[in-house]
Amino acid sequence: MYQYTEVKEKGLLNAGTLGIKRYVLSLDNHVSIVEALTAFCKEKDIYAGKISGLGAVNSATFRFLDPATLKYVDKTFEEQMEITNLTGNISQKDGKPYLHLHITASRRDYTCIGGHLLDARINGACELFVEDYWDTAVGRYQDPETGLNLYKF
Numbered sequence: 001m002y003q004y005t006e007v008k009e010k011g012l013l014n015a016g017t018l019g020i021k022r023y024v025l026s027l028d029n030h031v032s033i034v035e036a037l038t039a040f041c042k043e044k045d046i047y048a049g050k051i052s053g054l055g056a057v058n059s060a061t062f063r064f065l066d067p068a069t070l071k072y073v074d075k076t077f078e079e080q081m082e083i084t085n086l087t088g089n090i091s092q093k094d095g096k097p098y099l100h101l102h103i104t105a106s107r108r109d110y111t112c113i114g115g116h117l118l119d120a121r122i123n124g125a126c127e128l129f130v131e132d133y134w135d136t137a138v139g140r141y142q143d144p145e146t147g148l149n150l151y152k153f
């Protein structure tokens, strides 16, 4: 589903001492970004952190939360797109890693679409950096006013 390496820190202090572990990941072709990242977070016990990356997909589903109705509107785009930016964070909800991902993707005509990413399927490659804030607790709670799962510290 993925290959990875841990970033080595030089000097007397290592990444663990600093509270951050860093990884470079390559997701396998045709996998779901959310499935692969969730599996990686579970494997490495990552419950707080940061994600950034790029790649190419041939299907992506975006989610828009309408603040007036607090209803989600999902839309899937089935076409080849470059991930010009994938950015996200990792927290913990109900004892599991919780991913919050946003994406900008460019189409064949070089225009971009983007938004909150529900999931996407790799078609080509996906190269990611993941930071694990291993000694930091970041939870989530359901906020009734916004309908969002907000940070809980």
Ligand code: FE
Binding pocket: 100, 101, 102, 116, 117
């Ligand atoms: Fe979002």
